[in-house]
Amino acid sequence: MFKVLLVGCGNMGYAMLEGWLKSGRLAPSDVFVVEPSSDLRSRAAALGAATGASAAEPPADAEPRLVIFAVKPQVIRDVTADYRRLGNGSTVFLSVAAGTPVRTFEEILGAETPVVRCMPNTPAAIGKGMMVVFSTERVPASERTFIKDLLSASGAVATIEDEGLMDAVTAVSGSGPAYVFHFIESLTAAAETAGLPAQTAKLLAMQTVLGAASLAAESPHDPAELRRQVTSPNGTTAAALSVLMGDDRLKKLLTEAVEAARARSVELGK
Template structure:
C-alpha cells in the first residue's frame, strides 16, 4: 500500500500520536513509515506494523507521502528536516510539532514550494486528552488542513490560529500549562498534609479533585465562573478559601505573570 505519512522521530510524543492514529483507524499501519535512529524506539514502532528505518535514506525510493511529520527536538530540527528535502516539491505537506520553531525556518530549509503546518501539542496528547493548536502557511490546501485536523483529533482537541505570532502565547498557556496544573496538585497536596491528612490521602484528594473539576468544566457547558459560584455558599468554607485566592486578584495576577514569563521565553527561543 502507498505510504501516506512519514513520521520523523518516534520518541514519547511521536509514538503517542502514532499509536492514536492507528488505534482510531485514521491510518493503517502499512500506510505509515517511521524514521527513528534509536534502535529501541524504532523497534517499538515496528511492532505496531509500520515500516521503519534508521534514517531518511531508508525510506522507499518510490514513496510519495501526503505528509511528513517532524517530531524531533528543536535542537536537531535543521539537520533532520534537510534530510527530507526530496519531498519538498509541493506535493507533500510538512507538519512540525517542534516547540519554538517558526514556519520560516522550514521554508528556509525546504524552499518556497513546501506546504507547512506548525502544531503545538501538549503532553496530555499521550493519553488522547491533549490540546493541539495549528498554524498553516498559505500553501496548505483546505483538504490537507482537514486531514491533519482529523489525524490530530485522535490525540485530543484541535484548534487553529491565523497569526503565527500567537504561538508564543499558545506555548505559554496550553504547551507549558500542564506543568502549572501538576504544580497546583503538588501544592494542594502539601496544603492537605499540613491540614492533617495522611500523604496518600492528601495526594488522592488533590489529584482527583483537579481531575473531576476539569472534567465537569469541560462537560457541563457552564462557564467556570458560574460553576465556582455554585460551589460557594455565602460565608461558607469555600468562600473563606476564595477570599484568600481571589483577594486583590492574587491568583489571576500570579498566573498572568507566569504566562507572560513563558511567552517571553518562547519569543527568545524562537529567534
C-alpha cells in the same frame, strides 16, 4: 506506498502514532517511522509500522502525503535538511517543535513548501491533548482536513490564523499541563499539612482536579459560574478563595507565568 512519514518517535511521536492506529484513522502500512533510537524504533515496529534509523531508509521514490517532525527544537534544522528533496512539492510538512517558525522550514525546504505548525501537549498520550494548528496558504483545504482528523485522535484541535499567536499557545496549552501538575503537587502538600495521610492527600488532590476539569468541560456554565455555585457566602470555600482571589493574586501569578513562557518561546524562535 505509505501516506505519512513520522520523523521522531519519542513520547509525542509515539502517542500520535498509537492514536492514529488505534482509532483506525491510519493503517500500519500507511506510516513509515524514522527514529535513530533502536528501542523507540522497536516500539513503533511493534504497532506494525515500517521503521528506519535514518532519512536514507524510506524508499527513495516515496512521496508521502505528510511528513511530521516530532523532534526537539534543538535538532529541528538538521533533521529538516535531510528531507529537502520533498520540498517545494505536494508533500505537506508538519512540525511539533516548539518555537520554530514556518520561515525556518521554508528556508530549508523551499519557499513553495506547504508547512503546518502544531503545538500539542502531553495529555495527547492518553487521547486528552490540546493541539493547536497554524497552516500556511500553500496547504490545501483537503490536507488541512486530513491533518485535523489525524490530530483529533489525540484530543481537541484548534486552528489559529496568525502564526504570531503560537508563542501564546505554547505558554498556555503547551506548557500548561506542568502548571496543573504543580498545582496538584501543591494541593497535595497543603492537604498533608492539614493532617491528611500522604496517599489520601494525593488522591484527593488529583481526583478533585480531574473532576472539576471534567465538570467545567461538560457543563453549560462557564468556570466563573461554577465557582460561584460551589461558594456559599461566608463558607469554607469563600474563606479559601479570599486568599487565592484577594488582590487577584492567583490571576496575576498565572499571567506572569504565561508571559514568561511566551517570552521564552519568542526567544527560541529567533
